[in-house]
Amino acid sequence: MMIQTPRGVEDILPHQISKYQWIEKKASSLFHLYGYEEIRIPTFENAELFLRSVGKETDVGKQMYIFKDKKGRNLSLRPEATASVARAYIQHRLYEKPGDWRVYYIGPMFRYERPQAGRLREFRQIGVEVLGEAAPQLDVEVIEMVCQFFKRLGLANFNVQLNSIGCKKCRPDYEKRLKEYFKRNISSLCPVCQKRYEYNVLRILDCKKESCQKVVEKAPFLKDHLCEDCKIHFEKVKMGLEDMGIKFNLDPYLVRGLDYYTRTTFEITIPSLGAQNAICGGGRYDGLVKELGGPYTPGIGFSIGVERLLIALEKDEMNFFPKNSPGVYVITLDKKSQKMGYYLVNLLRSKGIKTWMSFSGDNLSSQLRLANRKGVCWAIIIGEEEVNKEILILKDMESGKQREIEWRRLEEFSQNLNFQLKRSRDCD
RNA sequence: GUGAGCGUAGCUCAACUGGUUAGAGCUCUGGACUGUGGAUCCAGUGGUUGGGGGUUCAAGUCCCCUCGCUCACCCCA
Known part of the structure; x- marks a missing residue:
């Protein structure tokens, strides 16, 4: 039997490469306008870095490609880039530089999942991170920039989903409240959610099982239990987006599967994509840098799934991809x-x-x-x-x-x- | 990790309820046309029917296992 690519990974052949390059060029030139510079981080890191940042018990944590090198060190192919960027920021003491630090990256990520339409084990992301700025205006600017990016690619039909998941101060309170509520109804939850009750109550909120939905309907809303600072922050983000003319849907159940998120979280979806319809996900992570051993530093970022973006562009029958130059x-x-x-x-x-x-x-x-x-x-x-x-x-x-x-x-x-x-x- | 559908030539697909040597179109190669491409016609190359095992006189077809693809669950990009 001939050796072929492992499950869930693909060759990108020359006729496809020009499309990738086109998208990458558009991204970098736009991000430069907003003051971002490129960073290249390693493809693998100490597994500990990701386990501590995304969370051991999260889905992403469980999907990691972990392996030992010849000295028995625990390493992992990167499942995402934010942790590495934060690590680099701390390692090179970049917090000592004035102002915020803005970077973008382009490269492959690895997650051990069952492949599906728009879901691969090696997939490419274009993402940005800003460290050292807490203002809600930045949240607005970041979201505005992604939207601008998609518009420049000629993508018309995308939706911005927005939520706030609180901070280290108010989320524990809310989770406690939520736990109390679910405790009373735990028998009507599905088996998966009964486990979630233990390690991630928030996830129960976006379970699609009818039985769970029924219980969730009457559950307390996070937005009603945000602390004063988070509430104000969220309001400013919403107002800012409205001022920019950016339409968004509030999705109170948008709970990102990474432990480090705080306050603003968002997702950009494309209806025509099917089950894997998110082409961009991101949010604020004000606690991450400290969690990883640096000084308290607020942060925000997003990442775009390049393969999904390409599917969307091709579905829209956009034939604006550059042709080969004649010769x-x-x-x-x-x-x-x-x-x-x-x-x-x-x-x-x-x-x-x-x-x-x-x-x-x-x-x-x-x-x-x-x-x-x-x-x-x-x-x-x-x-x-x-x-x-x-x-x-x-x-x-x-x-x-x-x-x-x-x-x-x-x-x-x-x-x-x-x-x-x-x-x-x-x-x- | 769970479920469903599907794997026949490089690509798209045939082969009636199991029955001769698994076919066609496109592509490719060559020729008609030895210094003129695309069009047409003709010919040719190309297959362990994903792999392994089983049932049977006989398996592409039925059964089991495995690998892969696809889609969904899950989750996300």
């Missing part, structure tokens, strides 16, 4: 003409023109067929006859028309060709 195929027919061919290829490339040349020595027909398949705008033919006459033949692959170019006017010709290629991007 030239140089055909030579014997030893002498091949020598001239090499010279010509180098000249054209030095002018910035994408150029192929076949080394196969095939006949003219098959070389032209190859040129056709490469989708080039022009073929240049040099054979015995052309060498003797010191010319080359330039063939327009679309019209089939061809003309002779004198060898001594090559310089002028290649300049001209470059100009024409730049103008006719869609000749194929």
Whole structure:
């Protein structure tokens, strides 16, 4: 049996790469406008880092790819990037720099889950993190930036889901209250939720089982039990978004499956995507840096699922992905003409023109067929006859028309060709 | 981790209730056309029917196991 990719991981072949690059370029150029710089963090870290940040008992914690290296160190492929960014921030004492610290990252994440539409074991995320700023205006700016990003990609139908899950001060109180409430009804909860009661009561809130829903309906709302500071923060975020003209849905049951979130949490969903419809998730994590051994530092961030974003863009039948740039195929027919061919290829490339040349020595027909398949705008033919006459033949692959170019006017010709290629991007 | 559906050529799919040597279209290669690609026609290459085991005179077809894909649950990106 031939060796294939492991379950849930994929090759990204050249015809797909240009789409990824296009999205990545759009992201980085937009994020730069907002003052973000790129960071590259390791693909694996000490497992402890993730276990402490996302939480051992959370789903993400359980989905980690943990392994031991040759010295028996416990390592893990990163299931997400926020913890690493916070770690880097602390490790390099970046809190000693003035102002907030804004970074973005692009790269693969790994989670051991059952693959599904829009869910892979290795998937790519584009994300940003801001450390050192607690103001609700920042929450608004961050959400506004993602929306701006999706708009710039031409994505129209997305929804912003918003919630506040309180802070270290008010959440414990609320969880206590919630526990008291569920305790009275624990027998009507599903088995999964009965376990959740022990380690994560909040999760019961978005259980979709009908029996649980019934109980949840009458459960106390978190928004009614936020402390004064959290309440004010949340109000300012909502008002800020409204001022920016950003529509959002309040989802009181939006509970993110990572332990470190505080206050604002949000998700951006696309209705057409099916079950895995979230293309972006994020929120505030004011306690994380301290939790990881740094000074108290507020933080906020989000991450975008690139594969899901691509599915959404393709579903919208958006054919705005960039085409391959057109080029030239140089055909030579014997030893002498091949020598001239090499010279010509180098000249054209030095002018910035994408150029192929076949080394196969095939006949003219098959070389032209190859040129056709490469989708080039022009073929240049040099054979015995052309060498003797010191010319080359330039063939327009679309019209089939061809003309002779004198060898001594090559310089002028290649300049001209470059100009024409730049103008006719869609000749194929 | 749970459930359901599906695995036949590189791709898309055939093969009646088990019955000769598993077919077709597209792609690919070659030819018609030895210095002119795309169109047409002709020919050819290509398969351990995902893998393993079982039932049977006989298995692509039925049964079991396994791997993978797909979708959903779960959860998220």
